[in-house]
Structures are given as C-alpha cells and as structure tokens.
Amino acid sequence: MSEARPPLIEARGWGWRHSTRKAWAVRGLDLRIEPGERVLLLGASGAGKSTLLAGLAGLLDPEESGGDEEGVLLLDGVQARGARQEAVQEGQALTGLLLQDPQAQTVLARCGDDVAFGLENHAVPDIWPRVRKAMEGVGFPYGLEHPTGRLSGGERQRLALAGVLALGPGLLLLDEPTAMLDPEGADLVRSTIATVLELTGAGCILVEHRVQPWLPLIDRVVVLEPGGGVYADGPPGQVFAEQASSLVAAGVWVPGRRPEWGTRVRTGEGVAATPLLTAEKLAARRPGQAEPGVRDVDLTVRSGRALAVTGPNGAGKSTLALALAGLTAPAAGDLTASEELAKGLGPHPHAWKAGQLVSRIGTVFQDPQHQFVAPTVAGELAVGPERVAAQGRSWWQRKPGVRASSIGSEEILQRLRLDHLARANPYTLSGGEQRRLSVATVLATAPGVLVLDEPTFGQDARTWTELTALLLELLGEGRAVVAATHDLDLVTALAEHGEVVAL
Structure with missing residues (x-):
C-alpha cells in the first residue's frame, strides 16, 4: 500500500446539522484547500471544527445519521463520503482521522491489533512492519500484545495516532492530537507528524486550541464562525497580527496572549484549610x-x-x-x-x-x-x-x-x-x-x-x-x-x- 496523494478540498455553501439539534454545527462554508496544504483550523468551542473534520473523513451521511446537509463538500471533485468509499475499495486511505476522543477510536483488545485494524480493512499486505513503525514513531511505550484496556488517556491518544499514520493517508485530519499528552510526549508527536508530512507531502488539517508549538508546521490559519462560515483565513502571522483582538474576544487562543482567571475570584475569606x-x-x-x-x-x-x-x-x-x-x-x-x-x-x-x-x-x-x-x-x-x-x-x-x-x-x-x-x-x-x-x-x-x-x-x-x-x-x-x-x-x-x- 503506497501513500495516497493529497486531495484538493472544496466546500461550497456546505453545512451540517446534527440529528435532534435546531442549530447548525456548520453552515454556509465556502473554502478551498490546495493539495498538500497544512491548515490550522481554529474557532471557539462548538464552532464546528470537529464536524468539518468528520465531514472530510466521509463519516457524515444524512441517510445513516439522520442529520441535515446542505451544499457540497468535495475531495478531488468527489463528494467526501463517496471519495472515502472509493479509496477503501482501491486499498487506499485518502484521509486519516484522529478523533478528539481517543476512547472512541479504540476498537480491539490488543494494541497491535488496534493499529492494524484500518490496514486490515483496506486489505493491505505486510501489515505488521507498518504497525511496528507507526507505534515506534509516536513513542508508544508498550508492545503489540499490551491490552488496550490498560492504557491511560494519553497512551490511548498515541495509539490512535499510530493507527492513522500506519494507513499513509493523503490527508491527515487531526482533532487535538496532543491535548492529553505530557509535554515530552506532545513534542514527540509533533515531531513525528512533521516528519510524516515532510516525507509524504500529505496535506493536514489540524484542530488545536494551544497553537504556539504547531506554528512551524502550518502554512495557513482558517477560523470558523460558530454556526456560520469562515471568520478569518490567511497566513498565521497575518491572521494573528490583524485579528488578535477579535480572536481573543471570540475565545481563540492567540499566541502570546496568556489567560487571566482572577477577576472574580474570592478565595481565602476566613475558610480554614481543614x-x-x-x-x-x-x-x-x-x-x-x-x-x-x-x-x-x-x-x-x-x-x-x-x-x-x-x-x-x-x-x-x-x-x-x-x-x-x-x-x-x-x-x-x-x-x-x-x-x-x-x-x-x-x-x-x-x-x-x-x-x-x-x-x-x-x-x-x-x-x-x-x-x-x-x-x-x-x-x-x-x-x-x-x-x-x-x-x-x-x-x-x-x-x-x-x-x-x-x-x-x-x-x-x-x-x-x-x-x-x-x-x-x-x-x-x-x-x-x-x-x-x-x-x-x-x-x-x-x-x-x-x-x-x-x-x-x-x-x-x-x-x-x-x-x-x-x-x-x-x-x-x-x-x-x-x-x-x-x-x-x-x-x-x-x-x-x-x-x-x-x-
């Protein structure tokens, strides 16, 4: 299985509303991302970032989930869920999605089998060298036989990333890949992703709230408006320089702006520390x-x-x-x-x-x-x-x-x-x-x-x-x-x- 080529991404008036919800998670999205671009996707909590990643991965289908869709979301001119199905039939992984919740991405009892799961679904030959390489690349600390039920949240996150990287996708869709990792583990994962992108030329859409450490890997920043379209779009330096105040007001973590938490705190008012x-x-x-x-x-x-x-x-x-x-x-x-x-x-x-x-x-x-x-x-x-x-x-x-x-x-x-x-x-x-x-x-x-x-x-x-x-x-x-x-x-x-x- 060779690495898939990076696709062209086009959203034209695309929107998605989850079943039972009145508000749209994303709506009126017009966006074009060239093959191989590395995009940092930002926005307030609930702005629809994870929904867009799921859509690009081909996982949103109104007939299956009962959600509502409008507009189109295309990969190389093909509807995203159709492009995913075609890639699987051809033994390729067009996209690789790392979910925000690594628990939801763990499917098998042993770590090696879990990483191999996607490769087996694509009928890839010589699976185990790929599995071992991917696990080593993310610094996974255990062997193939280790039970997934004994993993911490951060270890589970590394395992899920290994499963994504083993597929060699043309587009990495990463939803907060280091949020549960210790600083050393986060540095290793960023280094691994940087190496993969450099060697394969794959595209990447990354969702992270703490953006500073990722900036060297990023070509472009796209900020989503909650329930709407694109709020800001451009090179990282330009977006953060020109939109800093409005981004902070919208809840976006802006490099160099530390949070303040003490404005309404009333601690130590005679409470004994018993x-x-x-x-x-x-x-x-x-x-x-x-x-x-x-x-x-x-x-x-x-x-x-x-x-x-x-x-x-x-x-x-x-x-x-x-x-x-x-x-x-x-x-x-x-x-x-x-x-x-x-x-x-x-x-x-x-x-x-x-x-x-x-x-x-x-x-x-x-x-x-x-x-x-x-x-x-x-x-x-x-x-x-x-x-x-x-x-x-x-x-x-x-x-x-x-x-x-x-x-x-x-x-x-x-x-x-x-x-x-x-x-x-x-x-x-x-x-x-x-x-x-x-x-x-x-x-x-x-x-x-x-x-x-x-x-x-x-x-x-x-x-x-x-x-x-x-x-x-x-x-x-x-x-x-x-x-x-x-x-x-x-x-x-x-x-x-x-x-x-x-x-």
Missing part, C-alpha cells in the same frame, strides 16, 4: 488491573485548597483520581475521610453508597461520556441534585460556619456557555462542550470535594477562563478541588491556592 481526605501509603489500581498503577502516595486534601496532580502519561494520575473520589478501593495503604466530610458515615469513601458519595465527593471522568445518563443537557444537570435530595441535605448544606454555594444551576449553564444547549442531547455536543457539561453536573451537586480528570480538555480561551474562575470561586467557598491534568496554565492557577503533587 483535612477532608488523607492518603497514607496509598496504592491504587483501575478495575481489571493486576498491579497497582500508583503506589506509596501520601497527601491531604483540605477544604478551601487545591491539589493539582501532574506527571507523564501512564504515571497513574487518573488511577489516583478514581481512588481519591472513592470509586475504587485502595490496593494498599489507606484513604480516610474526616468526620467533617463523612458526617456520620464510615471513614472509607469507597464503602459509601452512590447517593452518599455524590453529595460529598463529585467526580469528573477523563471521558465525559462515561457519566451522561439523561437525554438532555438540562436533564443531565438535574440528575445529581435529585440524588442529593433523596439523601436529604448535601454535605455542603450541613457544614456549619460557611456560606452556601452562590452558584446555581442556571448560572452554571450560562457561565460555561451551555444555556443555549439546554434541550440538546449530551452526546451531540462537541468535545469541549461535553467536558464543560461534565464539570457542570458535578458543580450542581455542591459536594465538599471535587475530583476532576483533565477538566480543561478541549476548551477555548474564553471557556477555559470561566471554568477556571468557577473552580477558584469554589475554593473561596471552602470546598476542595483535586485536578489531574497536563494543563500547565491550570496547574499555575491552582497552585496559587494549594499545592502540586507530581507522580
């Missing part, structure tokens, strides 16, 4: 893991204080977060809750019932879809409070001497820019919108401790700022925030009001 959770020689493992993913952890989670958990991919950040949230029992050592947090329950959070846990410790998983249970955004936001109501007052409402939370459900939706999506199905939201909804559902239950796994994934500059400000306000109300994250800006913000634990 222990809520204490880990002593704690070892933790994920369900199904034979050996602990993290060992010998000593830390204290305190009211009104933040704890940022950092470390390379595979270090055990998510595993530790699950244990601190009371969702897995310690593999060794101990995790105990103070009487102030337990309020009449036993000292071990993993032994608490779900309704008791949600009113004391709220959790945001790395994959937000794992916690959605309602058919609408508004319904999802009501699930937690209903569980709390069934248990009586929440831990927070029973806590003496500290004011109740000033943030109600409607304000949460407004500040996280989800109010216009109240009637939408959570599974139709963009990745960034799903992440904000998962955070909103936890905030709505007003727990004493919030445990968040990559809470700022997929956020534009504006929503990042609002989300961070919300977390810091909660610290000012006396709640504790634990965040497992690679986001160095978030670590900096939280460290001002707590500490950092590096695994």
Whole structure:
C-alpha cells in the first residue's frame, strides 16, 4: 500500500446539522484547500471544527445519521463520503482521522491489533512492519500484545495516532492530537507528524486550541464562525497580527496572549484549610488491573485548597483520581475521610453508597461520556441534585460556619456557555462542550470535594477562563478541588491556592 496523494478540498455553501439539534454545527462554508496544504483550523468551542473534520473523513451521511446537509463538500471533485468509499475499495486511505476522543477510536483488545485494524480493512499486505513503525514513531511505550484496556488517556491518544499514520493517508485530519499528552510526549508527536508530512507531502488539517508549538508546521490559519462560515483565513502571522483582538474576544487562543482567571475570584475569606481526605501509603489500581498503577502516595486534601496532580502519561494520575473520589478501593495503604466530610458515615469513601458519595465527593471522568445518563443537557444537570435530595441535605448544606454555594444551576449553564444547549442531547455536543457539561453536573451537586480528570480538555480561551474562575470561586467557598491534568496554565492557577503533587 503506497501513500495516497493529497486531495484538493472544496466546500461550497456546505453545512451540517446534527440529528435532534435546531442549530447548525456548520453552515454556509465556502473554502478551498490546495493539495498538500497544512491548515490550522481554529474557532471557539462548538464552532464546528470537529464536524468539518468528520465531514472530510466521509463519516457524515444524512441517510445513516439522520442529520441535515446542505451544499457540497468535495475531495478531488468527489463528494467526501463517496471519495472515502472509493479509496477503501482501491486499498487506499485518502484521509486519516484522529478523533478528539481517543476512547472512541479504540476498537480491539490488543494494541497491535488496534493499529492494524484500518490496514486490515483496506486489505493491505505486510501489515505488521507498518504497525511496528507507526507505534515506534509516536513513542508508544508498550508492545503489540499490551491490552488496550490498560492504557491511560494519553497512551490511548498515541495509539490512535499510530493507527492513522500506519494507513499513509493523503490527508491527515487531526482533532487535538496532543491535548492529553505530557509535554515530552506532545513534542514527540509533533515531531513525528512533521516528519510524516515532510516525507509524504500529505496535506493536514489540524484542530488545536494551544497553537504556539504547531506554528512551524502550518502554512495557513482558517477560523470558523460558530454556526456560520469562515471568520478569518490567511497566513498565521497575518491572521494573528490583524485579528488578535477579535480572536481573543471570540475565545481563540492567540499566541502570546496568556489567560487571566482572577477577576472574580474570592478565595481565602476566613475558610480554614481543614483535612477532608488523607492518603497514607496509598496504592491504587483501575478495575481489571493486576498491579497497582500508583503506589506509596501520601497527601491531604483540605477544604478551601487545591491539589493539582501532574506527571507523564501512564504515571497513574487518573488511577489516583478514581481512588481519591472513592470509586475504587485502595490496593494498599489507606484513604480516610474526616468526620467533617463523612458526617456520620464510615471513614472509607469507597464503602459509601452512590447517593452518599455524590453529595460529598463529585467526580469528573477523563471521558465525559462515561457519566451522561439523561437525554438532555438540562436533564443531565438535574440528575445529581435529585440524588442529593433523596439523601436529604448535601454535605455542603450541613457544614456549619460557611456560606452556601452562590452558584446555581442556571448560572452554571450560562457561565460555561451551555444555556443555549439546554434541550440538546449530551452526546451531540462537541468535545469541549461535553467536558464543560461534565464539570457542570458535578458543580450542581455542591459536594465538599471535587475530583476532576483533565477538566480543561478541549476548551477555548474564553471557556477555559470561566471554568477556571468557577473552580477558584469554589475554593473561596471552602470546598476542595483535586485536578489531574497536563494543563500547565491550570496547574499555575491552582497552585496559587494549594499545592502540586507530581507522580
């Protein structure tokens, strides 16, 4: 299987509306991208970037999904989904799409088989040399037989990228390829992609919110207007110089502009930093893991204080977060809750019932879809409070001497820019919108401790700022925030009001 040639991309009045949604994800898009061009696709969270990539990959079909399409989206003059089908029949991969959610791109139980999946679908001979080369190229740390179920989010992201690169596509469609990677891993992935583009001449459309490290690879910047067409288009230097102020106002991360998060924060107003959770020689493992993913952890989670958990991919950040949230029992050592947090329950959070846990410790998983249970955004936001109501007052409402939370459900939706999506199905939201909804559902239950796994994934500059400000306000109300994250800006913000634990 030789590498496919890069296609010419043309969008003429193209639009797509997801099934059950009133608003169009993309509409009136007129765009031409020459073969081999390297385009950075920008826009606010929910502007339709991931939708456009899915369309170019040939994955949007009104007959199959029930969505609505208008205009045309062409690859070398052929409708995108038709071009994809023709390429598969010819044993070629015209496009290679890396999804925003790597979990959704993992299909088989063993890592080598997962990378080989696309090659097998294209009936490619001599598969395994390609598989090994692709895995080595992205710095994947395990062998072919390693179970995919034991991968961290960042490791899963590398594996998914290896599967895309193994196909040798003529057009790389990359949706936040380094968002879950540690800095060293992100550098390696960027270097690998740069090498692939240089050697193959493939085209590339890249979606990333943090753009600075990618600029050396990029020829052109295209900014989408939410629900509309192209807002800005041109060479990176020109776009960022001429449109900087308007891009910042629209939520785009502009190189050289750091986020500000402290304008409404009211922390340290007489809230005592009392222990809520204490880990002593704690070892933790994920369900199904034979050996602990993290060992010998000593830390204290305190009211009104933040704890940022950092470390390379595979270090055990998510595993530790699950244990601190009371969702897995310690593999060794101990995790105990103070009487102030337990309020009449036993000292071990993993032994608490779900309704008791949600009113004391709220959790945001790395994959937000794992916690959605309602058919609408508004319904999802009501699930937690209903569980709390069934248990009586929440831990927070029973806590003496500290004011109740000033943030109600409607304000949460407004500040996280989800109010216009109240009637939408959570599974139709963009990745960034799903992440904000998962955070909103936890905030709505007003727990004493919030445990968040990559809470700022997929956020534009504006929503990042609002989300961070919300977390810091909660610290000012006396709640504790634990965040497992690679986001160095978030670590900096939280460290001002707590500490950092590096695994």
